[in-house]
Amino acid sequence: MNERSAREELAIANRILVDQGVVDAFGHVSVRHPARADRFLLARNMAPASVTPDDILEFDLDGEAVAPGAPRPYLERFIHGEVLRARPEVMAVVHSHSPAVIPFSVAQGVSLRAVSHMGSFLGVQTPVFEIRDVAGDASDLLIRDRPLGAALARSLGDRPAVLMRGHGVTVVGATLREAVFRAVYTEFNARIQLEALGLGPVTFLTAGEAAASAATNASQVDRAWNVWKERVG
Amino acid sequence: MNERSAREELAIANRILVDQGVVDAFGHVSVRHPARADRFLLARNMAPASVTPDDILEFDLDGEAVAPGAPRPYLERFIHGEVLRARPEVMAVVHSHSPAVIPFSVAQGVSLRAVSHMGSFLGVQTPVFEIRDVAGDASDLLIRDRPLGAALARSLGDRPAVLMRGHGVTVVGATLREAVFRAVYTEFNARIQLEALGLGPVTFLTAGEAAASAATNASQVDRAWNVWKERVG
Amino acid sequence: MNERSAREELAIANRILVDQGVVDAFGHVSVRHPARADRFLLARNMAPASVTPDDILEFDLDGEAVAPGAPRPYLERFIHGEVLRARPEVMAVVHSHSPAVIPFSVAQGVSLRAVSHMGSFLGVQTPVFEIRDVAGDASDLLIRDRPLGAALARSLGDRPAVLMRGHGVTVVGATLREAVFRAVYTEFNARIQLEALGLGPVTFLTAGEAAASAATNASQVDRAWNVWKERVG
Amino acid sequence: MNERSAREELAIANRILVDQGVVDAFGHVSVRHPARADRFLLARNMAPASVTPDDILEFDLDGEAVAPGAPRPYLERFIHGEVLRARPEVMAVVHSHSPAVIPFSVAQGVSLRAVSHMGSFLGVQTPVFEIRDVAGDASDLLIRDRPLGAALARSLGDRPAVLMRGHGVTVVGATLREAVFRAVYTEFNARIQLEALGLGPVTFLTAGEAAASAATNASQVDRAWNVWKERVG
Secondary structure, three states, rough: OOOOHHHHHHHHHHHHHOOOOOOOOOOOEEEOOOOOEEEEEEOOOOOOHHHHHHHHHEOOOOOOOOOOOOOOOOOOHHHHHHHHHHOOOOEEEEEEEOOOOOHHHEOOOOOOOOHHHHHHOOOOOOEEEOHHHHHHHOOHHHHHHHHHHHHHHHOOOOOOOOEEEOEEEEEEEEEHHHHHHHHHHHHHHHHHHHHHHHOOOOOOOOHHHHHHHHHHHHHHHHHHHHHHHHHOO | OHHHHHHHHEEEEHHHHHOOOOOOOOEEEEEEEOOOOOOOEEEEOOOOHHHOHHHHHEOOOOOOOOOOOOEOOOHHHHHHHHHHOOOOOEEEEEEOOOOOOOOHHHHHHHHOOOOHHHHHHHOOOOOOOOHHHHHHHOOOOOOHHHHHHHHHHHOOOOOOEEEEEEOOEEEEEEOHHHHHHHHHHHHHHHHHHHHHHHHEEEOOOOOOHHHHHHHHHHHHHEEEEEEEHHOOO | OHHHHHHHHHHHHHHHHHHHOOOOOOOEEEOOOOOOEEEEEEEOOHHHHHHHHEEEEEEEOOOOOOOOOOOOOOOOOOHHHHHHHHOOOOEEEEEEEOOHHHHHOOOOOOOOOOOOHHHHHHHHOOOOOHHHHHOOOOOOOOOHHHHHHHHHHHHHHHEEEEEOOOOEEEEEEOOOOHHHHHHHHHHHHHHHHHHHHHHOOEOOOOHHHHHHHHHHHHHHHHHHHHHHHHHHO | OOOOHHHHHHHHHHHHHHHOOOOOOOOOOEEEEEOOOOEEEEEOOOOOOHHHHHHEEEOOOOOEEOOOOOEEEOHHHHHHHHHHHOOOOOOEEEEOOOOOOOOHHHHHHHHHHHOOHHHHOOOOOEEOOOHHHOOOOOOOOOOOOOOHHHHHHHHHHHOOOEOOOOOOOEEEEEOOHHHHHHHHHHHHHHHHHHHOOOOOOOOOOHHHHHHHHHHHHHHHHHHHEEEHHHHOO
């Protein structure tokens, strides 16, 4: 994929995430530069619904825009830079305030985990990044610099997603389409887990089931992408 | 009904199930071949929203596509083949990840059952297929071969629906329209049961009420079909 | 209002109730005949979304269509006939399977009541019609004859709404617009009551607050009607 | 901003609040007159979805329409007048029946507060105005005169929002756009708090986190406004 195609696909990803209810006026999605592993593409500071290929900027992993005089970037671009730095196999990152997911970032004693095979990639536990441990108890909760991005990446570890307490979630993928797929089904799985926990004790996927199901689903990403893309026209 | 009409109606059923929120990018619906009881019609591997009559393949009950060189089929076509084999009076099968239904597939100590007369066909209990009992504790949860399909059909028994733990639901009908009707109202009934159980002890339909109401509703299927069809154009 | 205008307004009421999520493919709304208090207007047996003025039939209070050879009527037209007979001041009746309301028809020990001033007409308690008390424990839950309609009307008493266990709700109004207004805000109030009860003990409207608020809101019905009408074109 | 621009922006605010699910056929939003701090602009008595610049009236802080023979105003215009009188730095006021917020106005022992950084402006507690304390236990719950408006303003104090028991919420902002932003994210935060409390004990934002986050978000208001405006376009 060349850079132009990457920009076009990233613009589509923005619109899909809006249409699927993962992001609203806020949230952002990045993809590693197709030709340079130490760069990534991310829209300028704007609402995802309006992103076009021309709104997309190129950044280095420190979160610095490559082009001189680039428009104002997202404050939290360090999420993308530091996660992409820490996870060489990751090609795309979605950060959102996915509404059914946030309760799991703040409720004590419960962990978002795979309860539906569509959320199998979540496995048996999802880490929660408590920014208070790093930034103290009066931060604005945002990943506003490299050290915070690096701390978030450490909390993510080798997982597909990390919750951010009182804030949202960051989801990664081996491709842009996989990251979008996972972002949509993280919300789906969270809604089901919320409702199931209200009914009684829950049978979750085992680690083995989650791994097997995630491997199968990885081959289904394009089917979802194509129909979601068609919806956003 | 000839085969062409069956294909056209099946394409409409796919779009209705999307529009009514029963399926998303995944899920599938089949109908027994109108001229051959040992064959069924099912779309090729694709998102339900996009299915046209020309995307529909013919399968034998073993789940083998009849036409040589047919496009890639759904991995889980064995759901359809084995249920249609086990239930000669069933003419159509819907498999979905119906969102309000999945919590009942994983919550212990509660059974999806008729709480609203629109869900009366569910009767006083809905079986849950625990794939772990058949495929062990590291499967991908999918009905990926004939033996798993046969095990699911045994769990279904003579019921209208069977939940699939951590996965979804399979619903059958004496006609395609009835299967679609039941799929929509299984979701409806599940949502109401979820919310009612949060309020206090619940009065469910008795077996007698469920049977009488289901018999009455069977005559109302076309009214729902026609208005749902109109919505999807 | 002449009969033609009444039919036109009733067709709009059907579409509003669909658009506002009160009815789906089922449910119906009637209005007393503008010139004859012993007659009412009600669509033929069809989905509310498709009702036009020409689909509307005239019935006597026994539920018999006045015109010879009239198309098939709703099975439950006796709801309308018997409620209009028992309540001379009532001009319109909505029967629906309003989704947030049904849980209150089946949950024991909780009564739908005014928790929001928009639902103030509900007062401090809403009766529940338990058809089992009249039709035994193997009925199809439907109001399929005059005696059942009369029993429902007795349960309704002088109230604005009566829940029907495992089935839905019947709401009345002094005008068609008021009945529609009340049907929409019965659903609204039920959703809020459901969610509030999950948070803790609830402060409901007193009888005095409910009465005062309902009197005020009665003058606001046209504002809602006009904007809802605009939405359905 | 001149008065014409203020009217145009206020008409847009009305449509945004409908589209975002904050108001329905009821609710209203005002802005202080751009040239006269003792006047405010507010639509005549009508549904927010239909408001155009020409429907907007000018009021003094007593809630009297300035123009002789002005059309019928909202009964509750005293909310706007008295809050604007009590809070000189406030430029806009939204009053709504925001559905996820109302449960917090009636549930005892729980306070709406910042659980998501998007709702950080709510801080650690939101006051509830119990009209019963002022108007007795048989009022219609409405702010129908100046003393009630003044009592509501006292309950609001120096906060961004005040819940109104059994009724709704009033939200203020330093600009019209900020008031709209806060109204939308009050609903968002309430939904998340509702769901999180169902999962277990909740970690809320500290006062310091809420303050820091609210300060950051204040600079993001235009991004949301622009995309919301485009949607209602």
